[in-house]
Amino acid sequence: MNKVRIEPDSDDATEFERYIETAKRIGRPKAVYMESFVQSRGEETVTLEDRVFTSRMLRIKLDGVERVFPYVVTCGHEMDDVDLSSGDFVAQFWWDTIKEELLWSANDYFLKHIKKKYLLRKTMSMNPGSGDVDVWPIEQQGELFNILGDIKACIGVKLTDSFLMLPNKTVSGILFQAETDFATCQVCRREVCPSRSAPFDKALWALIQRDQ
Numbered sequence: 001m002n003k004v005r006i007e008p009d010s011d012d013a014t015e016f017e018r019y020i021e022t023a024k025r026i027g028r029p030k031a032v033y034m035e036s037f038v039q040s041r042g043e044e045t046v047t048l049e050d051r052v053f054t055s056r057m058l059r060i061k062l063d064g065v066e067r068v069f070p071y072v073v074t075c076g077h078e079m080d081d082v083d084l085s086s087g088d089f090v091a092q093f094w095w096d097t098i099k100e101e102l103l104w105s106a107n108d109y110f111l112k113h114i115k116k117k118y119l120l121r122k123t124m125s126m127n128p129g130s131g132d133v134d135v136w137p138i139e140q141q142g143e144l145f146n147i148l149g150d151i152k153a154c155i156g157v158k159l160t161d162s163f164l165m166l167p168n169k170t171v172s173g174i175l176f177q178a179e180t181d182f183a184t185c186q187v188c189r190r191e192v193c194p195s196r197s198a199p200f201d202k203a204l205w206a207l208i209q210r211d212q
Helices: 011-026 056-061 077-081 089-118 138-148 151-155 202-209
Strands: 030-033 036-041 045-048 051-054 067-074 123-126 170-177
Touching: 011 077, 011 089, 030 089, 030 151, 045 056, 051 138, 056 123, 067 089, 067 138, 067 151, 077 089, 089 123, 089 170, 138 151, 138 170
Parallel strands: none
Antiparallel strands: 030 067, 036 045, 036 067, 045 051, 067 170, 123 170
C-alpha cells in the first residue's frame, strides 16, 4: 500500500485490501528451471544444450563457470484471468503492482531453493533483454525457452512474437554461482528506470564494447 501511495483506513485502502484477498485466493506463482552445463565457449558466445547464446557480457561472466541454471519465474497466469473494470487505470495499476510483488516473492523462494538444493553460495543471474540492448538481446529469449521445453504447458508462460513474456510479471534468465556481485542494471544506460537495482558501471560497459 505504501508503494501505491494509499493511506491506511481510507476508502482506497479498503478497496485495495479486496484486491489483495483476491490475489491470495487465486495467485499461483510458478517456476521452471533445469541444471545445465556449458558445452563450449566462443569469443562472444556460450553453448548450452546445443543452443548458442550470443552475449559478450554473458561470455565474460561465465568464464570459469561450468554449471548454470536456465529458469523462468512467473506471478502465474491465473492473475491475468481477473476481470478488471475496463478503463479503470487505477485498478489496473494496483493489480499490476500486486502481480509484481507476487513475482519477486516467488523469485526469492526460487533462489533459496536453488541455493539449498545445489549447495550454492553467492549467485548471480543474467536476463535476456535486461540492461542495454547490446548486453544480451531480448531475441535470445527464444533460445532460452527452447532449452526449457514447453513452458506454456508447464507453467502457463507464453512468449510473444516480439519475445515478451505473458504474464507480464515474469522473469527469465540464466543463474549461476559467482564470487562477485553483478546486476544487468550495471550495464544499462537508461537513466530513469523504476526497476533499477544497481548504478551504471562505466568500466563494465567499456568491457563489453571492446572490439565491437
